[in-house]
Amino acid sequence: MSAIRSEMNGAALVAAACIGSFLQGWDNATIAGAIVYIKKDLDLQTTVEGLxxxxxxxxxxAITTCSGxxxxxxxxxxxxxxxxxxxxxxxxxxxxxPNVYVLCLARLLDGFAIGLAVTLVPVYISETAPSDIRGMLNTLPQFTGSGGMFLSYCMVFGMSLTPSPSWRLMLGILSIPSLLYFALTIFYLPETPRWLVSKGKMLEAKKVLQRLRGWEDVSGEMALLVEGLGIGGETSIEEYIIGPADEIDDDQEPTAEKDKIKIGSMVNQSVPLMDPLVTLFGSVHEKLPETGGSMLFPNFGSMFSTAEPHAKHEQWDEESLQREGEDYTSEAGGDSDDNFIVH
Structure with missing residues (x-):
């Protein structure tokens, strides 16, 4: 049940953020229909029309070059x-x-808004959505952008059927859904937990994660954020436990204005964290022959072996020792017979 609630919370936040992509599609389609009436009303040349x-x-x-x-x-x-x-x-x-110059200025500001929405909405979704549905939710900006284009074309078509279509009204309707977008960003959308952790605002990031996920224990995800951003120095992930700021010792003075990361109880645990690839190749290495070769190319390792010569003869089975002993005795016996000369 909590997982469903988490997915619903994430989807609601993503839908609110995707209004920016909706407005982008709306504007792109609106100008395509309105430019016909703008050209007639302002008597534009082809170059100015394209501008x-x-x-x-x-x-x-221009704005995307520095928005990140x-x-x-x-x-x-x-x-x-x-x-x-x-x-x-x-x-x-x-x-x-009133003229084409003011219109171009308005279109430039509109482009700034589009650039911010195009670059930041996917980032916002990636940093707030639950990991199990993150890929699916990242398709919503494209979906809402296409939906905005469709609705805008419908609006332009309907207004073009009137006796005197107004291109100013076509373009100005953009302000109505942008008000909804502004209200949602102010009162509903939180800051992303990843950005808060990157700035050291651990308590605020924890509260946002609890709201997004729908449960209280978010210490595991907080630890992953801290480890991923590398803000803990050389401390490994198993040493992180995120605790509330009010858990302080009796001999310490409370510092409410500073967020804290409590590093503790997992240090004493003896469970190591290993990379799956390291575990895989480690197990393969353990199964290799002692000669240093490969399972696929058994003689390849011996060609380039840099080990000491005695390393190859550390373990001998009894059968090999016995066989070599017999060979040595027979060779010694042969030599002794050859040395007897009858005079």
Whole structure:
């Protein structure tokens, strides 16, 4: 039951985050239909017409060059909030735009919003979704983007049937779903646990994980995040136990403003953690012949063996020793017979 609740929580968060991809598809389809009326109304030349359409792509390309570094600094959630605000502001400007210059500016801001959504929504999904359904949920941005394009084409088609279609209204409707996107990013979407752990905010990351997974014990996943980010130095994963900040000794003063990682009880456990590949090849190595060869090429190892000569003769079975003893006796006997000369 808890696993189902965890998957539902993850799917709900992903669906909310994917509104950014929905708005991207919506905008791409809207401009394709609205440009016909924009060209007639503003009397655009072909070059300027192409520039109006391409301004969002120019903005998206420009913002993606630095969105990753900025999101590592500010966080995933603030960048999604900025994206929703840019969608909303650009829609309002496109409704008001009196000339092609203002329209190009609005399209540029819209491109910034698209670039942030395209780069950060998949990152947000990967860092919040449960691992067992993460791959499936990462297909939702493409699905919602296609859904946005379909609904936008339907809207443009419906408005084109009116006596005087308004391209400003076509483009400005973008502000309505962007308001929903903004509200969800502010009041519903949390910051990703991985980013919180990378900044040392362990208690907040633990609370977010408990909310996302639907259960209290998330110490295992917290330990994996700490180990994966490498923020614990040389401490191995079996030494991590995430404990609440209120578990402190009597002789210590409470420091509520600092998040803590309690390192403890697993250190005394004697269960080693081994890589599966190391275990596999270790077991194969143990089954190899003592001559240092390979199971596939038994004579190959002896050609390049660097071991000491006596290493090959450490273990002799009794049969071999007895056989060699007999051979030695016969050889000695033969030599002695040859040495007797009758005069």
């Amino acid at each position: 109006v359409v391409a301004m969002s792509l120019i903005g998206a390309t 570094a900025i999101s590592d600094w500010l966080g995933r959630r603030p960048m999604l909030i900025i994206s929703s605000l840019l969608y909303f502001v650009s829609g309002l400007i496109m409704v008001w735009s």
